[in-house]
Amino acid sequence: MNNLQSICTVIAMCAASISTASIAQNAAAKLDVNFTGIEEKEGAILGVVFNSEDAYNGKGAPVRQIMISADKAEVSTALEGLEPGVYAIKAFHDIDGDMKMSTNPYGMPIEPFAFSNNAVGNMGPAKWADAKFEVKPGANVHAIVIK
């Protein structure tokens, strides 16, 4: 599944290309993302935030990345300075800290992953239509169960 595995690829390879500072200048919204259901309290939650269907489907870059220590059952991060609009998130729990979605010898992902809205994929990532959510001006909160 290209797109699921691209979560880690995007984070590992594209992170440096995104300037959070430049995006922040026009922003009027704040988004708190809460990850719950973390079973193994080690490693980090890695995620990517997209603001278009094309980017979500691999035809563009994410607007933000998330990297939070997964040392508790629930962890959260605040994304400041987002433009109000429609977003979707892909995330996984990098338990072993290698910055990659680990796989078994047949290439199956073996670390927990999730999408915004807790949308569920089917032999692939959740669809944009299921994972998208609105970020309004001001404070927003979005909760994702990662399992």
Place this chain on the structure above:
Amino acid sequence: MTQFDRRHFLGSGLFAAAAATIITPERALAGASPAGWSLAVADVDADVPEETLQLVHGKVPANCDVTLYRNGPAKFRRGTGTSGHWFDGDGLVRKFRVGDGKAHLTARFVDTPKRRLETKLDAIVQPGFGSSRRDGAVVNGPDDTNAANTSVLMSGGQLLALWEGGSPAIVDPETLETKGFKTFRRDLKQMPFLAHPRVEADGTVWNLGGNGKGTFVWKLNPDGSLGKAEMLDVGRASYFHDFTATARHLIIVLQPWVQEGFKFPLSTAMAWKPELGTRILVIDKDDLSKKRTYELPAFSFFHLADGWEESDGTIRFDGCLEENPTFGQIAASALLRGEHIKAPSPMLTQIVLNPNGKADMKTTRISAEFPATDRRRAGQARRFTTHVAGYRQTPFPHAIAIWDWKTGRDDKFDFGSHQLVEEFLFVPTGSGERDGWLMGTTLNLKERKTELHLIDAGRVSEGPLATWRASLPLPLTFHGTIA
């Protein structure tokens, strides 16, 4: 979709199957009344709390202290939907406990993600060997479709409910409560683990997982810990439900029923290509890179029995071989519709791998399935194979027998046409190969009850020493283990 789900996802035994287009089913008995035998594939709606079985025949031997665990699919229908294949129903683990002259039964479904999802939706949605993916399906890994319905293994004191396309499920041997999937090592989550592990006399377990061009070799130590976990290139994406072993070698039989891509149902992703013949790989257990290859005319199969090696290097093993895979491709699906599609009979056959590189097949001409042997003799020469027999009008066997390879004769007991006979296992009571009991179950269609039988393995034709009857009928099981 790519690496995740096409090339590797469920890249396993279950995940291969048949191009139905090349099969010409002879629907010999289609339309015949399914009233009787369809109880074999009926649904069970709830776990079965412990009950004392009724002794309906014979006497319980004083020294009989045995637990028989069995597994088989027992839930095929939800809402208006039906599973697409006998192999896709939810696994119901049954514990038959005999001791102090009494017998007890407990049965509990394995609590899998598939069962939880389908219960919530009240619909059959998850794809499988012969089932399509339907609305509401959630498939993000093999264990999402794991039916945990094929066999059980006791390893290192842990009872595991086995499927073949994904992980074993851990089941409490007393309460039969499910404790989640077994992960032998963190990086081996969601790895296929066949339902036919070969267990050495000391408890060492060998198994395979997955049947693309590469398979995975598992070795578990007698304490249940992981001893070996390696990918093995077998060169052909044959479907195999089983393999066998001698003391020194793994034997992988590559039938020409080969996976050609990936799609659901898995049984539609495989093609029968008899022109390829059947290839047999002999692999050194201590060095998996050491391989020998033998070629035989095409046959299909589900089950093999333990093998052994003679002093000149000749290897012998037996199996129940079919002319083609019609049963797995379509006949086992038709059972759930109450149809009996006549498929080629599995024939008990010995395969001989000669030191000169040539292989031979010696058929008994006996229709047989579920071969079982004395597990103390795993990897050693033996004379007998226990098997179900007596295939007649129904798709299921009616007799149990022990084949004697020396005399070429069966010692057989026929339970009658009203009894469907399941796998029987050997329980040793002495050192000889026939010193023990055969223990197994039948589904009595006349009484509409499941029965447990104990037979003297030295005198099979005399029939059961003891027969107990449950309060209800349970659908047929596939495999079990003695503990």
